[in-house]
Amino acid sequence: MKYNGTHLFQKIYDYAIHRIESGEWKAHDKLPSVRSMAEKMKVHRLTVLKAYQLLKDQKKIYVKDRSGYFVRPEGLQTIDPSDNPIVSSFLYKNHLSEIHQIEVDYQFSKALINPNLLPNHFFAEFLKDVLLKEPEMIGTYSSLEGDLELREQLAAFFAEQSDIHVHSDELLICSGSQSMISLVAQTFLKRGDMVLLERPSYSMAIDVFLREGAQVETVDISPTGYDMEEIEEKMKQHRPKIFYLNPTFQNPTGYTVPSKQRKQLVELAEKYPCLILEDDTQYDMYFEQKPPAPVFAYDTEGYVIYLRSYSKYICPGLRIAVAACRYPLMKHLKIAKSLADNGVPLVNQKMFLPYFFSERMQLHIEKLRIALAVRKELMEAELAHSNWRWQSPDGGLNLWIQLPDRLPVDKLLSLALKNSISFVPGEICDPLKENRSWIRLSYSFVSESKIQSGVSKLLELAKEIET
């Protein structure tokens, strides 16, 4: 960095560093505020700020929110929680994204595909040609709804593959499905509105609805799906505006809701009018049998918004996802999207299109299914030595595991993190934040060899706690 007014800057810097190094200002002492220092030294506040920032970069001082600058203890290697946004917010709120960001050897918390399982080199070669063929994509804004050719091809693909019949106008390209959950919540919810969530549910979605000021009711999801009477009762009683669900290889449970219930759901949504937000990011990640047709396939009257993402298992670096719904809903979504971000960058869409519809890509998806099934089995084989309980899923990226009563999740998590193993405590996935005996173990991110050693290590730690 270059600094103007160098001698003034140097004056402040020298003043502070001298006091720190001499010990006049001790570890964790508060420095004079930028304002008071500027007045005292008769320099501009910016000059003080720059000097303090250099001291911070040099790890001589640290910042604590609005309260100011403090002398950093010498040789401090451990992270000061107040100085690290990830750790500090993890401390005050168990956000999933923050658990992910803690670097560990055994990342069982990440429900992501290991990048080595993605055909990045092939993709790079492929994209290179796309770029050179259509360089004007770089200088062009996308339309709000997304590239027409991409939407047309996706519409045809959905009809063939998932029994979803949509017109390209009924598709909206988005950047990751989370952005669309967020947009739907903003668009269709008012503060205090009721939202129905599966229990457990996707933690980020829970947070999105709570941020919008929604009230939350839950319906349990089990290996056989929902209790439909419970859903009707809750819809009748609470009149939720939105039911957010993830009925296929659900995150975190891996459970799949059967066809019959999917059809009934649409009827209930019409009866008590309720918008269904169907998050179907795992649809393609089945191990043997294709999952049932989406809830959206039964929606003739426009009560369902359907989300399919290709972020996770194709190209996380491009984050292409798509929302489908009937026209009246789509009109609202488009207006909302025009204000939120005005559309997905064109390059991402143009690169995704030929790649996704290439033979090699479809082959990759098939291979990926096998790789995931193998990982799942490895994890289950290792867990078979324990008294932990779970329902083996037919697809997806996770095992949802019930720990024995004598093994508290928080104790296991804290011991695991110390031993460089991470997983997701069930509480994070529980809209009611009560679920304390379950954990989510993802088998998709850790390498095959590490799945075995990591789970084995985790079971040993559990034994330590239990005995």
Add this chain to the structure above:
Amino acid sequence: MKYNGTHLFQKIYDYAIHRIESGEWKAHDKLPSVRSMAEKMKVHRLTVLKAYQLLKDQKKIYVKDRSGYFVRPEGLQTIDPSDNPIVSSFLYKNHLSEIHQIEVDYQFSKALINPNLLPNHFFAEFLKDVLLKEPEMIGTYSSLEGDLELREQLAAFFAEQSDIHVHSDELLICSGSQSMISLVAQTFLKRGDMVLLERPSYSMAIDVFLREGAQVETVDISPTGYDMEEIEEKMKQHRPKIFYLNPTFQNPTGYTVPSKQRKQLVELAEKYPCLILEDDTQYDMYFEQKPPAPVFAYDTEGYVIYLRSYSKYICPGLRIAVAACRYPLMKHLKIAKSLADNGVPLVNQKMFLPYFFSERMQLHIEKLRIALAVRKELMEAELAHSNWRWQSPDGGLNLWIQLPDRLPVDKLLSLALKNSISFVPGEICDPLKENRSWIRLSYSFVSESKIQSGVSKLLELAKEIET
């Protein structure tokens, strides 16, 4: 599309097409609802829906929101407003994005750079190498705050170029600046909160704040900047939570707020506490002299969120923008962003980085400045024949023009659109929606030759109205 249950589908299709073609169902008649048709014909509603959709694709019927399907008059070539989301929402609300989407020969409404002025071929070659060097970017999620190397380089670049001194932790990569305006509004505003806006202002930003339920107060922006006393008075009286401003080559006016006022603004923001959202997307688009240092450059206490976008004049297809603010604000922004979209796709960032910092790119920006200055002068030379009034801007993409009293903007716009010329009526840029004698003419999107002929044609149309 493939359809299951073909003969049932055919039955419905035939039933409907027969009645349409025989004239039994006449133009604009409503078709039986999907539900009643399904009951009557004893088929599933999906089958009816599919048949209706095919009829829609074949332009035999049209859809009108929730009210149903209607027979389309034969030979109807003009767009049915109720069937076209762009036209229909344009009719009910003059959104800027909708004016853009009307295809005309002379697009003076688009404040975008003509794609021919962007070095797309060079960029494509360049990106190709980036891709092949780091193919793993495709399979990798970005961190929430954005690629560290990109943030570090931007921090160094800002220090050198704009007198902005930030740490990489104080930068957040985003997808276009609009997404960040939207995020800031969501994060820091409650329904009913007061927002201060320049008058006129960026129309999308006005819409974003209104959608969040904000109340709006305005301060005029003139060629000499603001009336600082007016701002203090409004801050004192209305206690706005946010002041959204675009002080450099402002959109739509092209005016620039002088340094002295920038400094005072920060003092006022501290005094009445008010968050300043500084949209600085035009910073690099000066014609001769670099603009004054951003308001953010004077912010030592963390009252300013600064937005710099590289969408418009470098790579609209990637949409890279960056927000800068001090840490306490950044903490809130990051939490909000983790819920809104969890970060910008990595490919966009990785491609942008080496390109932006290449010599060729910086050369492009210099050339672009000259190209824009030339276009501006061409437009001004043509307008010199009129009695229209404007202040010649020192940068940016637009002329903000006051029409003579006898020339109503709406009449001119409607006649212009009929003659394949578009511009932005000032009312769209007015938070109070009263400004009826101004228009925004952009010189950045139309080719040089068309600037002359288009403006000349527009002036002729104006004469028609005036006489």
